[in-house]
Amino acid sequence: MQTRRKFALKVVAAGMSTFPLAGQQATAPQAPPAGRRVETPEEYEKHPEGDPIPGQKWKVHDLQRPQPPKVTPGLPIASPSAPADAIVLFDGKDLSQWVSRQRGGGVGEAKWKVENGYVEMVSQAGGIETKEKFGDCQLHVEWTTMPPSEPGHYGQGRGNSGVALMGRYEIQVLSGFDNKTYADGMAGSLYGLYPPMVNPTRPEGEWNAYDIFFEAPHFDGAKVVKPAYVTLIFNGILVHHRVELIGTTSITPLAKYQPHAAEESLVLQAHVGPARFRNIWIRRLKGYDVI
């Protein structure tokens, strides 16, 4: 246990937790130095596990949890342009819809790199978040990870970014074609809760698509009146079907809710990268019979 605790502290210090998440944004999001090796295959075997997950037979980051079967998705991966009632968050040209959280809690210009129709994560710049805030939504986002510029990047240290709904509920972005990590932290996982039912991740350098359907949680003061639910179609394949979230994504401690507003910014996480995003659009879901 002692060894695991020590390792956990080392891991957190190295920037392996899943921020920037809104509950942790009072200070600038941390990121490891560029190119830093964060995890080796040997370290994976010693990775700290967390608390038992309610309703499951697994612990958070349970190393015994099976890796989902690989499924080659139908190709090419669909890249639909935004429907007329969508809000285009990134069309390949600029980050005018985004800001970066700064030290002290303010916001500034989003400093990720835009080129060739995509935006590339700059881990030192911290995560980027939408100016506009959202609750229930349909979100389309495409991503790819690239081979690291130097050897020695594995597991959570390889292509790690994330799509954090409301800045809190992370769907993992990670090199996932040939990069083993704990199942509930792989590409397409609801981080620390469920791996995807199958693994349709494309090889590094090829684009993936997430179509996310999200129901925001409702709070009455500190009480959760309705939990959040997520559905994820990953490269055209259903991998999560209206899964109830148990709270703000966390590393090894069990997730738990922290009350927040009805609408919050969408965050793209700065982590170890390299990761790129393109064609990001979102629709607010207002329900039936709403004109």
Ligand code: MG
């Ligand atoms: Mg991540």
